Amino acid sequence: MKRTVFTLVLTCALGMGTLMAQSGVRQTQRSQANRITQGIATGELTRREACQLTKQQKRIQKTKRAAKADGVVTPGERAVLNRQQQQASRAIYRQKHDGQNRP
Template sequence: MKAKLLAATILFMAIGISNSDAQTWQYAKNERSRIKGGVKSGELTRNETKNLVNDQKEIRQDVKAAKADGRVTKCERKNIRHDQRQASYNIYRKKHNCRDKN
């Protein structure tokens, strides 16, 4: 009985971790498509694109560092979400700042 309970607990924990991980990667995928769209439409200059891509790279590194010990703490998750929101705001701001590639 204890073995079944332990197995069920581990399974639910793994599902919870993978769900938050999937949300993080889906968020990153959406941001990449927003950046690509800005480049394609000419709304982003080369330097703006470079800065935005570097922001995404730093977020990926933060996620990997947070997962390195096998557990993403509440504080780490909060910092990652904050970085993601800030990067999203930067994408919006740089796409709408009246500078274009043309």
């Protein structure tokens, strides 16, 4: 009985960890999309910069779909996604603060 309960608890915990990691990726994507939209609205991003950043977000989304294709996002795949999102975040910051404004 103890073993069954332990197995059930462990399975739920692992499932929640995967769900939380996926929601973290989703939340970061949403946040970065909002930052790009805000940069366009304020004129901090030129059209070209916005297009480049949007394409980068689409590549991350494609990587995320590929990682989830087999039903399990491995720690290695999660690390790749996190690294891509960190690079995208830095790119958004640099483009918004590079002094170029949309005419």
